[in-house]
Amino acid sequence: MSLVSNKIVVITGSSRGIGRGCALEFAKHGASGLVLHYFGDAETEQEITSLKAEIENPAIYPQSPKVVVVAGDIADSATSTKIVEIGVKTFGRIDVVVSNAGICPFAEFLTMPHAIWERTRQVNLDGSFFVVQAVANQMKNQTPQGGSIIGISSISALVGGELQCHYTPTKAGILSLMQSCAVALGKYNIRANAILPGTIATDINKEDLADVVKRENMEKRTCLGRLGVPSDIAGPVVFLASDLAKYVTGASLLVDGGLFVNLQ
Incomplete structure (x- = not known):
């Protein structure tokens, strides 16, 4: 089933983890064009080249989308300008953006350098x-007007973390940003929603989850008895991007395997 056929999709931080999973899921569900942002160092350059080749391989995706890649530090506003310019130059419009790029350098609050x-x-x-x-x-400004904005927030927008006093406020901010954007942009037929992943096994937390005891405890805390993987998030993202969610805006979808509700 082509849930997002003919849609042009921008994904930030797409070289690995959730961003990569989203790119593959959009390709699977019929997106016609992908604008894949990555940081631009040697490691992510190699990763994005491999991802582009996989998506554009007709043996894997018979109706594979065209892929353009854009390097840059997402913290620099010029990168976002470049993403849009390249996307529009290549495809003529943008229908979906998945704001996914993020970092989480664990740090103790009382001694955290302000630079972190x-x-x-x-x-x-x-x-x-x-x-x-x-x-x-x-x-x-495009015709037809409108689109879908999806912010990758986190369960950390709702709960605290001892070594995440710098991280959790940013994820709460993304949730709030999506809510306000839904209000501000609805008149332009633009929807804005947030996905709140639970513990997803990606590069962002691989060192933390290398602690076998901690990993097993995290698995036991979920109702489903396992940690998430990027494809667990990618499916809900594609849903929010699709016309199946055409009346969904200002919403937040917790995708955590039941971690949040499992208090007993």
Whole structure:
């Protein structure tokens, strides 16, 4: 079933983890074009090249979308401007943006260098604002007008973390940003929603989850008895991007395997 056929999709932080999973899921469900943002260092350059080749392989995706890649630090507003310019130059419009790029350098609150706070806020929250604003302006001005904005927040928007006093506020901010954007942009037929992943096994937390005891405890805390994987998030993202969700805006979808509700 082609849930997002003919849609042009922007994904930030797409070289690995949730962003990569979303790119593959959009390709699977018929997106016609993908604008894949990545940081631009040697490691992410290699990763995005591999991802592009996989998506454009007709043996894997018979109706594979055209892919363009855009490098840059999402904390720099010029990167978001470049994403939109390249996307529109290549495809003529943008229908969906998934604001996913983020970092989580664990740090103890009382001794946290202010530089860690600044960088985490700049990438996670400022970067989300920049790309959402840039894409929303394009969605407002294109014909037909409109589109879907999806902010990747976190269960951390709702709960605290001892080593995440810099991270959780940024994810709460993304949730709030999506709610306010839904109000501000609805008149332009632009929907804005947030996905709140639980514990998803990606590069962002691989060192933390290398602790076998901690990993097993996290698995036991979920109702489903396992940690999430990127495809668990990608499915709900594609749903929110699709016309199946055409009356869904200002919503937040917790995708955590039942972690939040499992208090007993």
